[in-house]
Amino acid sequence: MGKFKARELINKQLLSRKRNNELKFLGHIFTSLSLGIISLNTIFPASARTSEELISCDMLIVGAGLSGSAAAYEGLLAGKTVCLTELTDWVGGQISSQGNSAFDEGKQQRSLQHFSRGYNVLRNNIARFYNRQNPGECWVSESCFxxxxxxxxxxxxxxxxxQSGNGTLKWFPSTVVKEIELSENNRLIQSAIAIQHSPTxxxxxxxxxxxxxxxxDIYSYSDSERFKKRIIRFQAKSQGKSxxxxxxxxxxxxxxxxxxxxxxxxxxxxxxNHFNPSSPTKNxxxxxxxxxxxxxxxERTASSQNQSKPKFYDKYKPYYGYDNDRRLAHFDLVFTYRRIWTPRKGRLVKTGPLKVNEPSSGDISMQNWLWGNDYRPGTSQDNLVYTRQQLKEKGQLEKGKWExxxxxxxxxxxxxxxxxFYYWLVAGTTDSRLGNNIKKPSLNHRLLKGLSSPMGTKxxxxxxxxxREGRRIIGRPSYDHPNGFSVNEIDISTKDYWNNFYRTSLPRPMYQRVWSTIANLESRIMTLSNRPSYLVTRRTHATIYPDSVGVTQYMIDFHPCMVLSPPEKxxxxxxxxxxxxxxxxxxxxxxxxxxxxQKIDNLIVSGKNIATSHIAAAAYRVHGFEWSVGAAAGTLASFSLEKDILPYELVDDLPKQEPNLQKFRQILENNGNPTTFPQAMMFSYLQNN
Known part of the structure; x- marks a missing residue:
């Protein structure tokens, strides 16, 4: 037999064995399926990726909240190609998809209109659209809409x-990032793979x-009965070694x-620690x-409405209440707190400790109340945002498994x-904070639902x-923060750290470090009173940073977690x-x-995710801050592209002079994005106390 014939016979035998094995394997699979031992998802994983569509950008902005929108705004004005992704189908975050459409602003900052240019444009556009700044006549803010x-x-x-900046906006609503791919040295994000979902x-x-x-479903690669999926790979507009x-x-x-x-x-x-002396935990x-x-x-209605009690209501009833302050136990006070629309401005009436514009039928209120719809888990059994350890245990950090x-x-x-909480407001008769015989029903209201409703949902x-709070990066080691940079409590708080609470509760060495740190921070700038640092009893101004790229003002405001699980217990x-x-x-x-x-050089972190302690984050989370830090992020990306420089190179020689940092800050200021406050405002605490 010739070599060719022998090889052909061997190949036929091997092919026959392969087919027999495949038939045996398929028989095993069909048997297992019929017995319910395995599922089709086991054979064909739901996370299997289909074909990808390549999209190129100068900057990929992940998240279209106020910070992401601000970054996009500045990037577009700088003429860049901006890819903007968002899990929902609305831009704006707090003011839109998250329903918190009542600007939280510091009084001094608002009085001077000392905001980023894009934020001022937004505020003015709202005022022009409604022909008034506060279409809801709410009392929590000067603008509720x-x-x-x-x-x-x-x-x-x-x-x-x-249009104005000759930029290009590539808007990707209903889109989440599923994977990121790093360079060989793990220092750069080379691409990001995303899933866009649309209804079937x-x-x-x-x-x-x-x-x-x-x-x-949103984070799954596979189509479902709900959604069709489009797989997108985002990458640099110009592919090169830079x-x-x-x-x-x-x-x-x-x-x-x-x-x-x-x-x-x-x-x-x-x-x-000495940076955060009010923290409630040693660990x-x-x-x-x-x-x-x-x-x-x-919505307030002219007549009483039928109110349906949710089947789960009794489980949460022990949580609902007006507040610890009995003076706030008035329905109309809560209703007007974040009233976002009123067709007419009612007369001023005394309601509890305040005078409010009297509500009438047609008024619409947005509800965001501490002892109402604030859900406040605080244990490993019910925390909302998974820790790194929990993510590892659930496999979400494995390639393609992010959910x-x-x-x-x-x-x-x-x-x-x-x-x-809606049912409690209109029909409840108990109060977890103040006891019974306080809460009275108010049935002339209806919950607004539907695609044309203010929230845009059925x-x-x-x-x-x-x-209010998520993951916060630890910045790179710095000349004044060798363990990683962060904005901390003592950088912004007006508290008197000489009072008895701190004197008695802090260990003596820590208490002394608090004061040496404060004295050092205060001595960096001449105070208005020209006092020696050893006589300083509290911060007279916030820490002044040589690398400041934005401004913010708001109180340190907490909605603390609950001790036990579940929170409504x-x-x-x-x-x-x-x-x-x-x-x-x-x-x-x-x-x-x-x-x-740390670690990744072409990632810029913005929004509530910047390097702050949890105490500083309680002030660095409001609308004006989000826009300011977003404007800085979008401008930074544009500046870095044009200068062929990485962001960390602007600050790696501090406290020495950084020429590129100064150029960058000047661009921000020239564009109407302030990086500092007027001196009188910085020292307002001394002037007013």
Whole structure:
């Protein structure tokens, strides 16, 4: 037999054996399927990726909240190609998809209109749209408005910036990042793989079900009965060897890219130390974050409405209450607190300790109330934002296994708490804080639902919860922070650290370090009173940073986690002493070092994810701050592209002079994005006390 014939016979025998083995394997599979031993997902994993669509950008902004929108705004005005992704289909975050459409602002900053240029444009656009700054005549803010209009106005603002600056906006609503791919040296993000979902039919699942029902589907590569999936790979616009050919800007609400990149970050309570002397714990507590909220909108009606008690209401009833302050136990006080629309300005009437514009039929109120729809988990059994260890245990840090990093069950319970709070407001008769015989029903209201409602959902809740706190990066070691940069309590707080609480509760060596640190910070600038540092009893101004790229002003404001699990458990209490740090704060700066993460050089961190302690984060989380830090991030990406420089190179020689840092700060100032406050405002505490 010739060699060719022999090889042909061998090949036929091998092919026959292969086919027999395949048939045996398939028979085994079909038997296992019929017995329920395995599922099709075991054979064909649901996470299997389909074909990708390549999209190129100068900057990829992940998260279209206020910070992400601000970054996009500045990038577009600078003529860049901006890819902007968002889990929901609205831009604006707090003012739109999260339903918190009531600007939280410091009085001094607001009186001077000392905000970033884009934020001022947004405020003015709202005033022009309604022909008044405060269409809701709310008393918590000087501007309360409909979340749906927040999205519409901000998106138009971005499109106008695109036209004015000759930039290109590539908007990707309903899109989440699933994976990131790093360079060989793990210093650069080379690409990001994302999933965009769209409804399979006219039922519009995007708005039909709350997030807890859809989040796992949203992060799955596979099509489902709800969604069709589009797989997108984002990459640099110009492919080359340069390390500065594109930038990724992290502005998600919980720090998703921070977790995916597995860079150093903090979560929850920081340990007690001389930088944060009001911290309630000697050790870190990554489970105790500030509460999250699902706002909803309700309308005052001319007549009584039928109110349906949710089946889960009794489970959460022990939580609901007006507040510890009996003076606030008035329905109309709560209703007008965040009233976002009124067709007419009512007469002033005394309600509890305040005078408010009397509500009338047609008024719409947005609800975001501490002892109402604030869900405040604080244990490892119910925390919302998974820790790094929890992510590892659940496999979410494995390639292609990311599912958003949130506990779905806690999301669901937050949604139920909010819907139950509406029922408590209009029909409840108990009060967890003040006891019985306080709460009276007010049945002439209705929960606003539907695609044309203020929240734009069929269930009536916001599209995404209002998140107060997520993952916070640890900045790179710096000349004054050798263990990693961070903005801390003593950098901004007005507290008197000489009072008895700190004298008696802090260990003596720590107490002395608090004062030596404060004295050192105070001595960096001549105070108005020209006092020697040893006579200083508290901060007279916030820390002044040589690398400041933005400004913010708000009090240190806490919505503490609860002690027991679940949060709604009868008799549950807030975590003790978290509110010790609660109080006023100086007008403060946003240092560039707080935006630069460790390990990855082309990642810029913005929004609530910058390097702060949990105490400083309680002040660095409001609307004006988000815009200011976002404007800095978008400008930084543009500047770095044009100068062919990485962000850390602007600050790596501090405290020496950094010429590129000075050029960058000047660009921000010239563009109407302030990096400092007027001196009189910085020292306002001394002037007013």
């Amino acid at each position: 409909l979340p749906s209009h927040g999205h519409q106005l901000l998106y138009k603002q971005l499109k106008k910036a695109e 039919d006219s039922d519009l699942y995007l708005h039909k079900e709350p997030l807890s029902h859809t989040i796992k 390390s500065t050919n594109w930038f990724v800007i992290e502005t998600t609400e919980t720090g998703e890219i921070i977790a995916l990149a597995d860079i150093p970050y903090n979560l929850g309570l920081d340990p007690l 870190r507590d990554p489970y105790c974050l500030q509460g999250f909220t699902y706002p909803f909108a309700m 958003g990093g949130l506990r779905t069950e806690t999301l669901r319970k937050g949604e139920e708490l909010s819907l139950g 269930h009536g809740l916001s599209k995404y919860p209002y998140i 009868s008799g549950n209490l807030e975590r003790r002493e978290v509110r010790v740090a609660h109080g006023s704060a100086h007008p403060a700066q946003i240092p560039l070092r707080a935006m630069i993460p």
